[in-house]
Amino acid sequence: MTSDPHIEITRQGAVQSIRFDRAEKKNAITRTMYAAMTVALKAAEDDDAIRAHLYLGQPGVFSSGNDVQDFMAFAMSGEMGTEVLDFLHTLARLKKPVVSAVDGLAIGIGTTIHMHCDLTFATPRSLFKTPFVDLALVPEAGSSLLAPAFMGYQRAFAMLAMGEDFSAQDAVEAGLVYKVVDEGELEERAMQAAQALAEKPPVALSIAKRLMKSSPDKLIERIDEEAAYFAAQLKSDEAKAAFMQFMARKKS
Numbered sequence: 639m640t641s642d643p644h645i646e647i648t649r650q651g652a653v654q655s656i657r658f659d660r661a662e663k664k665n666a667i668t669r670t671m672y673a674a675m676t677v678a679l680k681a682a683e684d685d686d687a688i689r690a691h692l693y694l695g696q697p698g699v700f701s702s703g704n705d706v707q708d709f710m711a712f713a714m715s716g717e718m719g720t721e722v723l724d725f726l727h728t729l730a731r732l733k734k735p736v737v738s739a740v741d742g743l744a745i746g747i748g749t750t751i752h753m754h755c756d757l758t759f760a761t762p763r764s765l766f767k768t769p770f771v772d773l774a775l776v777p778e779a780g781s782s783l784l785a786p787a788f789m790g791y792q793r794a795f796a797m798l799a800m801g802e803d804f805s806a807q808d809a810v811e812a813g814l815v816y817k818v819v820d821e822g823e824l825e826e827r828a829m830q831a832a833q834a835l836a837e838k839p840p841v842a843l844s845i846a847k848r849l850m851k852s853s854p855d856k857l858i859e860r861i862d863e864e865a866a867y868f869a870a871q872l873k874s875d876e877a878k879a880a881f882m883q884f885m886a887r888k889k890s
């Protein structure tokens with residue numbers, strides 16, 4: 639149980655899974671969903687019995703990203719709340735290994751979340767996309783720092799600024815996804831990987847992760863810098879127009 643019905647937390651052995659459970663809205667993530675995930679991640683980090691995190695979506699959709707209605711509410715009220723930033727800081731500071739499993743759409747933070755994961759599995763029909771600039775927004779979740787570092791500047795630009803579609807195979811080539819696996823075995827493979835990581839000596843594993851990822855402080859600094867631009871852009875007329883266009887599309 640969590641404080642949000644759309645975030646499902648389960649524990650299997652030493653693995654804690656967080657599953658997006660809002661298929662009717664393509665797993666769009668609301669403020670309360672971010673808050674529920676932060677609580678669950680922190681609880682697992684503090685619990686010696688949990689040794690790995692696993693992120694799961696629904697068949698055909700991992701997540702369509704931040705809830706656009708919430709974007710509109712932020713834009714109109716000018717009040718961002720702390721839920722998203724708390725979640726991103728928590729994600730950036732995770733010491734335990736994180737595995738994710740993607741089947742289908744992974745948009746916005748549905749893509750950038752995997753830049754904080756250690757192993758991501760995706761099905762052939764998965765699609766990664768970050769339409770930040772098309773929405774008059776800017777890259778978030780530290781992606782402006784992480785993506786150029788591991789996929790190279792031009793590929794990162796194509797993803798984060800151009801908003802190009804990345805297939806599962808493109809994502810493997812870009813270093814965002816570890817392996818492409820069939821739909822029928824996705825969650826089993828991801829769980830096996832999480833369980834294998836959970837069985838490793840935890841201190842050595844967390845040091846290995848820390849060494850490879852470098853200090854989270856620089857990342858958090860970038861997350862905050864992005865967030866300041868993001869908040870300013872959210873209030874812009876061009877962003878409001880983009881959100882209205884998405885919402886109006888549903889009425890036609």
Ligand code: COA
Pocket residue numbers: 662663664666667702703704705706707743745746747769770773884888
């Ligand atoms: N925020 C809020 N609601 C969303 C959403 C989002 N990010 N993504 C999808 N939904 C809702 C739709 O409004 C629709 O709700 P309704 O049935 O009450 O009208 C429902 O989820 C199904 O979405 P729909 O657009 O009908 O499905 P689709 O298969 O045609 O398209 C997407 C799926 C994800 C491509 C499309 O919904 C989309 O572009 N969503 C916005 C993605 C986005 O810009 N995210 C922010 C990134 S920074």
